[in-house]
Amino acid sequence: MENKKHFGWSQNTLIALLGITGCLGLGLMLPVIPGNSETHSKETINIKDLSLPALTEESIEGIKSSMLTSWQKEASTKGVRNIPQRFQGTTFVEAKLPASEKVIALTFDDGPWPQSTSQILDILKKNNIKGTFFVVGQMLQEHPDMGKRVVAEGHTIANHTWHHWYHYMNPQASAFEVDNTSNLIYKVTGVKTSLFRPPGGIKTNGPYAYAKNQKYASIMWSSDSVDYSRPSVPKLINNVMREARPGGIVLMHDGGGNRSHTVQALPQIINNLRKKGYRFVTIPELLELQDKQLQMLAVKKK
Ligand SMILES: [Zn+2]
Numbered sequence: 240m241e242n243k244k245h246f247g248w249s250q251n252t253l254i255a256l257l258g259i260t261g262c263l264g265l266g267l268m269l270p271v272i273p274g275n276s277e278t279h280s281k282e283t284i285n286i287k288d289l290s291l292p293a294l295t296e297e298s299i300e301g302i303k304s305s306m307l308t309s310w311q312k313e314a315s316t317k318g319v320r321n322i323p324q325r326f327q328g329t330t331f332v333e334a335k336l337p338a339s340e341k342v343i344a345l346t347f348d349d350g351p352w353p354q355s356t357s358q359i360l361d362i363l364k365k366n367n368i369k370g371t372f373f374v375v376g377q378m379l380q381e382h383p384d385m386g387k388r389v390v391a392e393g394h395t396i397a398n399h400t401w402h403h404w405y406h407y408m409n410p411q412a413s414a415f416e417v418d419n420t421s422n423l424i425y426k427v428t429g430v431k432t433s434l435f436r437p438p439g440g441i442k443t444n445g446p447y448a449y450a451k452n453q454k455y456a457s458i459m460w461s462s463d464s465v466d467y468s469r470p471s472v473p474k475l476i477n478n479v480m481r482e483a484r485p486g487g488i489v490l491m492h493d494g495g496g497n498r499s500h501t502v503q504a505l506p507q508i509i510n511n512l513r514k515k516g517y518r519f520v521t522i523p524e525l526l527e528l529q530d531k532q533l534q535m536l537a538v539k540k541k
Pocket of ligand 1: 348349399436439
């Protein structure tokens, strides 16, 4: 637990930034920061109350816009994506898209892991595919370079708790599991994640409830490779293909144990899905597609 206070500095800095830019609605993009518009405006008032003589209304506006610009610049280079508002604090199993929209999301849990994570990254790179990696905080702490590589190669990095515990955790422990992982993801990669996956898909042991409350989208899956039980390679491929459907989310593991079968199966899984006409998207892309689809349906109903 000694890491708990470790990221206090960056969080305070971010809260200060939120205070300044609060009216611009950045709060929604930063689920790790507790607070609401009321606290943001209080922060703004506090800054004005300090009445540093050089800070005129104009210069404050200037600071606001330059901070927003630099944040946007950082966001676009680091691949930070805000998720559509309708999915904040919700649980997402798969996208309901027209059968003609043949997209599927490959997701990899429990890394970063020596060997298997880089082997999977190599395969994805060779196939020009972007995936989504739900990392375990303590593993990212051990292998920060691998986390950096995930993001540098255009994949989405997301929160899979600090310890990957299944047992019940009280609200404080749950907050630790979620917050420290997101803080480390930010510290290592510069990405502010809004995506959470509960270990084992467990919704009743604390972290899921906390993440939901913090407006994370909890991402489940529709196609389970069951690779954690190390089935034979053909069986693993079949597990994925059997449940593959447009808008689906495939669950695989780059970490948590020996993943040589997953590494062996992945090229074939990609080939099979491609032959069936699928293209590959990240979870934020899948959420965007679902959002657009729902918007379209709403317009049609009117
Ligand atoms: Zn897991």
